[in-house]
Amino acid sequence: MSPSRICHIEIDDSHLAPPTPEIAQERQVAVFDLLEDNSFALPPRDDGPPPTGPFRLALAIRDRRLVFDIATEDKQKVGEFHLSLGPFRQVVKDYFQICESYFSAVKTMPPSQIEAIDMARRGIHNEGARVLQERLEGKAEVDIDTARRLFTLICLLHFGG
Numbered sequence: 001m002s003p004s005r006i007c008h009i010e011i012d013d014s015h016l017a018p019p020t021p022e023i024a025q026e027r028q029v030a031v032f033d034l035l036e037d038n039s040f041a042l043p044p045r046d047d048g049p050p051p052t053g054p055f056r057l058a059l060a061i062r063d064r065r066l067v068f069d070i071a072t073e074d075k076q077k078v079g080e081f082h083l084s085l086g087p088f089r090q091v092v093k094d095y096f097q098i099c100e101s102y103f104s105a106v107k108t109m110p111p112s113q114i115e116a117i118d119m120a121r122r123g124i125h126n127e128g129a130r131v132l133q134e135r136l137e138g139k140a141e142v143d144i145d146t147a148r149r150l151f152t153l154i155c156l157l158h159f160g161g
Contacts (some may be wrong), residue, residue: 003076004018004041006146007054009034011157015062019156027156034149041141042079044072052077054119059150068140081139085158092129092155098124126150137148 009031013019019027040057044050046113051072058069065082072078077094129147132154136142142150 002039003053004039005054006034006038006040006057006139008056009153010056010058011153012058012060012067013157015060016157023156027153030149030152030156032151038146038149039141039143040146043138043141045079046083048148049083059153059157066158070140079139083135087131088128088158091124091131092158095121095124095128102155128155 011027011031040053040055042051042053042055054073055078056071056073056075058067058071060067060069062082065086066085066088067082068080070077070079076112098117102114102117102121105117109117125148126144128151129144132151133142133144133147136147
């Protein structure tokens with residue numbers, strides 16, 4: 001396996017309302033999917049070589065900021081950065097609204113309408129991943145699939161209480 005990856009992820013929701021059982025289950029699935037396949041690397045810092053992974057990632061929301069706390073596999077801290085949640089607010093809101101529409105549609109609508117809603121849902125999810133990649137620029141390098149999986153976790157962390 002490549003060292004440029006996340007080998008462990010922890011969700012710190014101690015400052016948030018407890019997640020519902022459904023959100024807790026979705027988080028477990030999202031973490032599993034992320035750990036199964038991801039690409040995560042840190043850029044060089046202070047004119048030295050880049051930290052090498054695999055990495056342990058702790059995600060949290062503190063003071064309305066998304067916190068990435070990064071350590072090596074043997075728990076040596078190699079970085080921490082905070083991202084404003086502002087740029088994510090609209091896309092996360094849109095994503096949850098389209099997900100609600102999708103889950104309602106599955107119960108009553110014909111497959112063609114469900115497909116159209118699902119395509120819109122995937123498009124919004126891709127937009128969230130793109131925003132995340134932009135926000136991580138210069139801090140961490142992730143591929144689009146990893147950004148999509150991290151965006152899912154951000155959504156579940158942000159609105160999961």
